[in-house]
Amino acid sequence: MIHPSAIIDPAARLADDVEVGPFSVIGADVEIGAGSVIGPHVVVRGPTTMGRNNRVYQFATIGEDCQDKKYRGEATRLEIGDNNVFREGVTVHRGTVQDQGVTRIGSGGLFMAYAHVAHDCVLGDNVILANQATLGGHVHIGDNVILGGLSAVHQFCHVGTYAMCGGGSIITKDIAAFVMVTGNPAATHGLNAEGIKRRGFESDVVNELRRAYKLVFRSQRTLAQALEELDQQANRSAWLDVFIDSLRSSSRGLTR
Known part of the structure; x- marks a missing residue:
């Protein structure tokens, strides 16, 4: 042996x-x-x-x-x-x-x-x-994260669970859970919906996370305003809490 x-x-x-x-x-x-x-x-x-x-x-x-x-x-x-x-x-x-x-x-x-x-x-x-x-x-990387080839993550950044980073991405800020990013500098390009579907997420959870993503990253609200709205949602899933926690725990600023 x-x-x-x-x-x-x-x-x-x-x-x-x-x-x-x-x-x-x-x-x-x-x-x-x-x-x-x-x-x-x-x-x-x-x-x-x-x-x-x-x-x-x-x-x-x-x-x-x-x-x-x-x-x-x-x-x-x-x-x-x-x-x-x-x-x-x-x-x-x-x-x-x-x-x-x-x-x-x-x-x-x-x-x-x-x-x-x-x-x-x-x-x-x-x-x-x-x-x-x-x-x-x-650097802290959550569960089920994918980093594409030739991508680079700056020291002290956090990448949230189920995030996906495209090849060649230059990541200098934190990345929220469940999102897709790519580019130099990296920018968000939507929810990693296909990735989490393949991991067995039910459609209602995917839709819940998609609405939360749009609220935070595509509306005119500030992060504080978006978090306040998300906190007020009743009967939210544990996965939405994971998304919220990844936003709230950011220390280097969020990739937007």
């Missing part, structure tokens, strides 16, 4: 069935869960914890020191859930003590070739980063 040319630090903890390909290097303080496959020419540095059934393709670097110039070698961490795929050349860096000291990736993600997850990022479940999508430091 472990190729003879692979270098595994004695302090690394690998489940019995983990596969490690030729010329890969697994450092100390690395834990890799059952069913995981580490391809050839991969570097995994610690402290890093990977869950079950992750697959890492060739030339990826997981858990490396971050590129923040304030980093001074502190023992920060990377935590990865289950069932993620990291394709060729992907880079994922550990956190910094200036934040929480940890970069976190959920489960079920797909990180296509040469995608980058910087220090202190927090990613939810089922996230897709297409080829060469790049996250700056301290």
Whole structure:
């Protein structure tokens, strides 16, 4: 299961069935869960914890020191859930003590070739980063978000759950849940209706979110006025609350 040319630090903890390909290097303080496959020419540095059934393709670097110039070698961490795929050349860096000291990736993600997850990022479940999508430091990505190829997210931005960002998008502000954005600079282009339908959202919820989107992004109301109207809606779904929370929690301003 472990190729003879692979270098595994004695302090690394690998489940019995983990596969490690030729010329890969697994450092100390690395834990890799059952069913995981580490391809050839991969570097995994610690402290890093990977869950079950992750697959890492060739030339990826997981858990490396971050590129923040304030980093001074502190023992920060990377935590990865289950069932993620990291394709060729992907880079994922550990956190910094200036934040929480940890970069976190959920489960079920797909990180296509040469995608980058910087220090202190927090990613939810089922996230897709297409080829060469790049996250700056301290970025938060909600569940089921898709970032198109060559897109870039400025540090400290938040991208709400079920948002979709078109290829080449330059994102410098927060993105509300359920919306589609594209462009440089990124701008909203409607509700991600097809995306959430494919995820099993019922038509009445899709229509509710579409009306909320139009109220916030296409009416003449201020954000405060739109939020006041949304708060007054009776019998609203929990998904509308998710949309409202993503608006209210924005700290970098909203992509409009």
